[in-house]
Amino acid sequence: MGKCDNCPINYRDFSPMSSQLPQKPVKVIKGNTDDLKHHVLRFNTPRTVRLDNILAENVSMTRIVDENQISQPEVNLEGEGSEYGWKSKQARLAHKYKVKAITEDQCPWELKDRNDKCYIGRKEGGITANSSYIVMRETQPGVYEAYPVEDWFTFTPKIDYTTFNEEEAEEEFKRRDKTFNHGNLMLQKRLRVNLGVENEFEKSQAQLKVHDADDLLGDSDDANEDLFDDPTKKRKKTIKKFRKSKQKDEEDLQKEKDDEDNYDAHASHEVDYISESDSDDSIDLSTEKPNTVRKGEADLKEDGRLYRDAQDSDSDEEETSEMKKLLLQQGDDESGSDVDENSEEFKALMLKNKASNDSKRERSSTPISNGKEPPNKKQKVEKSDGSILTEENVWRYLARKPISTKELISKFKSKKSGLNKQDMVAKLSSILKKLAKQFMKDGKNYFVLKDEYKNLYKDV
Amino acid sequence: MSGIYVDQPEIKQKTVSTECAQNSLWLVKVPKYVAERLQKCEVGSKFGAIQTQRTPAGPEFTFEVEPKLCEPCNGLPACPSSHTMKLGTLAGVNRNLAVYSDTQDVINIEGVVKTKFDVMQRSDPKSSLSYMKLKRFEAEKKMDPGRKIVITNKSHNNFKPSNVSREQMYTTKAEREEKLRNKRTRLDADAVESMILRAFKKHQYISQKHLVAITGQPEAYLKGFLHKMCVYNQKTPHKNTWELKPEYRYYESDNAGPSEET
Structure with a gap:
């Protein structure tokens, strides 16, 4: 086996699944084992390795000799400090106490492949303790050599x-x-304040009709809580409830109010969630693009997206294209969570919730009850023109980082552009065609701004 | 290994040949007795045969060890010849297996294991009987104690009378004559002193036995010089050895020391 002239270059891969099973009996002869021993290399790596990559040209195998294990002469063999006959004395002692030199077999292998990746090969004990192994190799068709x-x-x-x-x-x-660069952090904070982030924040605040930071915080907490509980379950409940509410008229609602009183603690959470989404929307709609608020909202939407992902498995839409599918899901969600279509009912619901009062609920619903009229009006206006889906807004998303189709749609879906699904996609694609070029990454379509549009809205 | 020095053989660097690395090999797990038969088999001669049968459940493999090898010989009992060969799985840590052969100068990568088989004893009556006999033999052999009690009628002598002395028994005639010829004779003091100094120039610590051998002087005569010129170490690390007194000492690394005097 040592001679490679014998190696068949076109070996037959004798696997049971292959159609060419040997028809005649295969003859097994004993291979030449004179001063030649066969060993198995087993690669135990976290990932599957390609052996033909490792065991290719320029692979080197060396024995690692542990220097500590090799005994060094402790004294000089000649001159000062030397002892006459020291070596023979040591040999006598080694014989007496059965101390043996390290043999080659005891040393582990160090295998370096052509990329200098290093593997350590240790001798395995027990495998051959109770069983034996034979290696067989085909030398001629129908003849195998065993070692x-x-x-x-x-x-x-x-x-x-x-x-x-x-x-x-x-x-x-x-x-x-722990924070170790505390000084640096504080400095950065101060710089940020100087650059006028604070002013911007105030400006955006001025545009808000109703803004209760405490409230918002509380709501986001609630949303998180919902996430950690059983999101799909609750989500379903809310959807169910709204679907019902759509179908039923005022009288039915009145009836349902009584049922509502019997709801457990979860019910209150639900209402919180709804009111939160609504208050958010009202903020978003009333101000065209307030930076700070949108940021917070984006976070909330992130949560919402997770939420939706969890729910995706439930919705059974069969669509051919990915785009359509996404859109349909979005539509489904919208009908559940976003209440802009029939604000009348929503109002009624909110009132009803207020009626079935506890203190927490009251607090969360205050913004709506205070500014009951304005947000609703705004919503109606927005619905008609769909001005959220503008070139500028798309540009803003694209300017941050490359964004996938799915993400982009989910951004605008949540904005309540008020447009029909097909219209929205058509409009979005026309904008994208103008602004962006697309590329594929990990099997997804991503959009990135064209170079000439990079500074389009920068100073706005 | 602490404290005791062992001469270490040099470990050679070997070249790796990967010419055959693309070969696909079978790894066959066999019972121990089959491996023993393979050891016994001569190089190049037939060891066995593999037969394939097509069945509805898939192909079935049979491994027949050469019947000649299965006969009892050299204290080994007969063993079953026919075996089933089951296709094993190459999964988990077993999926990346290669084989190399080790010779004096070259390591040959022989190929990659593509198929794994498990050779097992057959369950038909003939094979079973043969297998059970083999197992019985092994079990009996294991139970056999190494030493047995034998009752004897006569008393047994541990020694045998002989007409040669113990010395004559363990040394050759030439050795004995050599020893007589080199009988230790007392040389004059200067010669002995210079011999001692020469010996101590090579090694710092020498035991008395070795000094006698080096100088070839009678032990009692030599001892007088040693007491005059040397100190005796009674403690480790150089226990029971003689060392020159500091005023006689001169070593190359110790230049500041007093020079050699006679």
């Missing part, structure tokens, strides 16, 4: 780093939340 296997070596990638023990890891973990 006994001597040793197994398990190769693992060599690591250059040291790992923490338990205490060290604990120590490092404690330091996780």
Whole structure:
């Protein structure tokens, strides 16, 4: 086997699934094992490796000899400090105490492939303790040579780093939340204030009709809470409720109010969630593009998106194109969560919720009850023209980072452009055609701004 | 290994040949007795045969060990010849297997394991009987104690009378004559002193036994010089050795020390 002239270049891959099973009996002869031992290399790597990549040209295999294990002469062999006959004395002692030199077989292998990736191969014990292995190789068609296997070596990638023990890891973990560049952080904060972020914030605040920061915070907390509970369940409930409410008229609502009183603690959460989304929308609609608020809202929407993802599995739309599917899901969601279509009913619902009062609920619904008229009016106006889906808004999203179709749609879906789905897609695609070029990444379509439009709205 | 020095053989650097690395190999797990038969088999001669049968459940493989090899010989009992060969899985840590062969100078990568088989004993009556006999033999062999009690009628002598002395028994005639010829004779003091100094120039610590051998002087005569010129170490690390007194000492690394005097 040592001679490679015998190796068949076009070996037959003898696998049970292949159609060409040997018709005649295969003859097995004993291969030449004179001063030649066969060993198995086993690659135990976290990922599957391609052996033909590793065991290609320029692979080197060396024995690692542990210097500590090799005994060094402790004294000079000649001159000062030397002892006559020291070596023979040591040999006598080694014989007496059965101390043996390290043999080649005891040393682990170090295998370096052509990319200098290093593997350490240690001799495996137990495998051959109760079983034996034979390697067979086809030399001629129908003739196999058999060789006994001597040793197994398990190769693992060599690591250059040291790992923490338990205490060290604990120590490092404690330091996780500490801030070390505190001075730097404070400086940055001060700089930001000087640059007028604060002013901008105030400006946006001035445009808001109703804004209760505390309220918003509370709501977002609630949203998070919902996330950590069972989101799909609650979501379903809300959707169900709204669908019902659409179908029923005022009298039915009145009846339902009584049922509502029997709702458990979860019911209150639901209402919170709804009121939150509404208050958000009112903020969003009343101000064209308030930076700070939108940021917060974006976070909320992020949550909402997660929410939707969880729910996606429930909706059973069969559509051919991905785009259409997305849009349909969006439509489905809208009918559930976003109440802009029939604000009358929504109002009624809110009133009803207020009636079935507890203190928390009252607080959360205050913004709506205060500014009952203006947001609704605005919503109606927005619905008619769909001005959220503008070139500028699309540009803003694109300017940040490359964005996928799905993400983009979800951004505008939540904005309540008031447009029909088809219209919205048509409009969006026309804008994208103008502004962006698309590229594929991980099987998704991404859009990025064309170079000539990079500074289009920068100073606005 | 602490404290005791062992001469280490040099570990050679070998070249790796990957010419055959693309070969696909079978790894066959066999019972131990089959592996023993393979060891016994001569190089190049037939070891066995694999037969394939098509069945509705898929192909079935049979491994026949050469019947000649299965006969009892050299204290080994007969073993079953026919075996089933089951297709094993190459999964988990077993999926990346290669084989290399190790010779004096070259390591040959022989190929990659593509198929794994498990050779197992058949369950038909003939094979079973043969297998059970083999197992019985192995079990009996294991239970056999190494030493047995034998009752004897006569008393047994541990020693045998001989007409040669113990010395004559363990040394050759030439050695004995050599020893007589080199009988230790007392040389004059200067010669002995210079011999001692020469010996101590090479090594700092020498045991008395070795000094006698080096100088070839009678032990009692030599001892007088040693007491005059040397100190005796009674403690480790150089226990029971002689060392020159500091005023006689001169070593190359110790230039500041007093020079050699006679």
